[in-house]
Amino acid sequence: MFNKDVVAAIQNKENYKTVIxxxxxxxxxxxxxFILYANSFFMKQRKKEFGMYLLYGMKERHVATMVFFETLFLSTIxxxxxxxxxxxxSKFFGAVLMNLMHYNEDISFSFPLEAIVSTILLFAFLIGIITIQSYFNVLRLQLVELFHAKEKMDKPVKFSMPxxxxxxxxxVAAYYTITLAGNTDIWKDYFKETLIVTTVALIAGTYLFFRQFSGWILQKMSQSKNYFKGNKMLWISSLRFAIRGNTVNFTFNSLISAIVIFTVGFIAVDYAVKGDVVKKEFPNHFAFSTQDDKTQKQIEQLMNDSHPIVDHERITGIQTEKIPNRKAFFSYPEYYTEEFYLFPESQLNAIVDLxxxxEKVDLKGKEAIVLTRGLDEPTKYKSSQPEITVxxxxxxxxxxxxxxxxxxIPTSPGGDSHPQPSVLIISDEAFNYLxxxxxxxxxxxxxxxxxNTSNDLSRKIYDIVMTTEGAYYSAYIDMYSIDTESSSLVLFSVAFFAVIALFALGSVIYFKQLREATEERxxxxxxxxxxxxxxxxxKIIRKQLLFVFLPPLILGLVHSWYLLYYSVILVIKDLPSLTTIIFSVMGLYILTYLIFYVSSTSIYYKIINEKNTR
Structure with a gap:
């Protein structure tokens, strides 16, 4: 937000600063x-230590003061x-952002004072919150409870097959309802109700899956004939006792993982599609009302000085009176001008060549074609052809x-837009007559x-053209820069948040395993x-932790796949890189969880060996 090189490169600076x-x-x-959760976890881990301090005569405020200085020391580092x-x-992330926006700007290393002060103030606020939390945690504890904190163990849950x-x-019911999205009346007529029911079913199903189904599977495994062979008994019995304490964490991780993967996948696809959409909706690099000869030459000179002209065409049309009732031709008439602009078929064909x-058209007599934008479905009328009187x-x-x-659509370098001209293509003979x-x-x-780099040129031409009241102006770059910058910012921000969320979710499981490893030494x-x-x-540790990390990951991936497949993949079929984008997001997620799994098994083994190496 404060990097001068990045801000200088951004076209829509206020929007950029707001999003960031x-x-x-x-x-x-x-x-x-997340820090409050982590602090609460470690405070519970130190109950016995705090009990010893209180037994030696320290006051609760002294313990809280000690925690404050610990927090201050660690936070400073x-x-x-x-x-x-x-x-x-900052140079790397600035370069990533510029690359997403397709800007060729060099970003330097930056240590803005505003950013440093903001960071220090925010973390000072966080230190205060942690200190208050720690103080109240100490106040709530009883001395007897502190010494017996470690002895409180989870009990095995009674699992129910129903x-x-x-x-x-x-x-399965939630998945099936998701597959019906867009094809049935249940989503069209009762969207909110269906969404709420599907969400509740997915959350409840996920919770029961970890609370009951996984426990039931472990229970059945413990009743199998080969239960006592190898090390199966050791890791299965440990997991059965841990189900109660891990159910909420597993459920939360699966659901948040699904949301994160879906959001990043959806935004990444939106970013990839945005460029193609802008090219289709704004195919004219520059289009404006014809100027007088002097002004026209001035504009063309400006173009050739910075962005040489590749091709040029002049089209001439007739503006009609206002036609309020245009519902027969446009699904969203409010997005188009009330008056129509008539152009001959030969000029449309010339633009197709340019x-x-x-596709070129061939019209006869009183035949006509209405031109629309992406919101309207293309239609060929054969039997009942609507009529329009102009x-x-x-x-x-x-x-x-x-x-x-x-x-x-008319545009401006500042991002404003106006209704698109309603265009009617008629035959050459009809146009010549009219x-x-x-x-x-x-x-x-x-x-x-x-x-893609013609922002400055657009501003200059716009200022010249719009000196005439009611003039038409539209430039591809105006919408491209807005859409690209906004989608790049959203993708950049969501991806950054997803990384933090992913590490936080993995850490929740990681912390839990640290506690269990300490208890099971x-x-x-x-x-x-x-x-x-x-x-x-x-081997026992690897199998035990695999059961802890794998089910939440798999269920989160499946949840997100159903959401992405039926809301994105089936809707956008003509994007070759679509599945690559989605699988890349999922692959990165799996890789991160694999890192947490490997590190957890390593630290788990070290913890259980601590007493044995003394």
Whole structure:
């Protein structure tokens, strides 16, 4: 937000700062909740330590003061190193953002004072919250409870086969309802109700899946004939006791994982599609009302100086009176001008040649074609052809509604837009007949080299053209820069948030395993005494933690796949890189969880060996 090179490159600076500020607030709030959870977890881990301090005569405020100075010390190291790393990474992340926006700007290392002060103030606020939380945690504890905190163990849950089956039914029912999206009346007529029911079913099904179904599977495994073979009994029995304490974490991780993967996948696809959409909706690099000869030469000189003209065409049309009732031709008439602009078929065909995109038309007599934008479905009328009457008593039969913007939405470098001209294509003979004794409107359409970098050029031409009241102006770059910058910012912010969320979710499971490893050191010490070697213990740990990390990940991936497949993949079928984008997002998620799994097994093994190496 404060990097001068990035801000200088951005076209819509206020919008950029607003988006980054909102993203920063969201990230900080997420960090606050996560740090509070982590602090609460470690405070519980130190109950016995605090009990010893209180027994020796320390007051609660003294313990809280000690925690405050610990937090202050760790936070100072954390914030200082974070600011340094952030400053050095600013060049990298700035380059990533510029690459997403397709800007060729060099970003330097930056340590803006505003950013440093903001970070320090936010973390000072966080330190205060942690200190208050720690103080109240100490106040709520009883001395007897502190010494017996470690002895409080989870009890195995009684698992029910009907509830286990119900969890599968709820999840399958939610999936089935998702597959009906867009094709049935249940979503069209009862969207909110269906969405609420589907969401509740998915949440309840996920919770019961971990609470009952996974426990039921473990229970059945414990009743199998080969339960006592190998090390199966050891890791299964441990997991059965841990189900109660892990159910909420597993459920939360699966659901949040699904949301994160779906959101990142959806935004990534939206970003990939945005460029193609803008090209289709704004195919004219520059289009504006014809100027006088002097002004026209001035504009063309400006173009050739920075973005040489590749091709040029002038089209001439007739503006009609206002036609309020246009519902027969446009699904959203409010997005189009009330008056129509009539152009001959030959000029449309000339623009098709200029763009090298679209289909040429051949009209006879009173036949006509209505040109629409992306919101309207293209239609060919065969039997019942709607009629339109223009210029007093001239009636045309509309044979087709074609999605092809001859004159796209008027734009401005600042981002404002106006209703798109309603265009009616008629035969050359009909146009030649109607143009007699009428005022004609001419428009210049230019294609230039490298239109993606023509922001400054657009501003200059816009200022010249719009000195004439009511003039038409539209430039591809105006909408491209807005859409690209906004979609890039959203993708950048969501991806950044997803990384933080992913590490936080993985850490929740990670913390839980640290606590369980600490509690089970005595059990593993007994296993060693009865002859279980290190290799076998590592196998037990790997299997136990695989069951902890894998189910939430798999269920989260499946949830997100159903959401993405039926809301994105089936809707956008003509994007070759679509599945690659989605699978890349899922692949990165799996890789991160794999890193957490490997590190958890390593630290788990180290913790259970602590007493044995003393």
């Amino acid at each position: 500020l909102i993203a920063s607030i969201i990230v900080f709030l997420f960090i606050v909740f 954390s914030v200082s190193s974070g600011i340094l790393i952030g400053g050095f990474l 509830l286990a089956i119900l969890s599968i039914i709820l999840i 763009r090298e995109a679209g 210029l007093e008593d001239n009636t045309f039969r509309v044979v087709e509604k074609m999605r092809y913007p001859l004159l796209s 143009k007699e004794n009428r005022t004609l409107s001419s428009y210049e359409i230019f294609q230039v080299e490298d239109p 005595e059990h593993y010490l007994i296993l060693r005494k009865i002859g279980v070697d290190d290799k076998e213990i590592k």
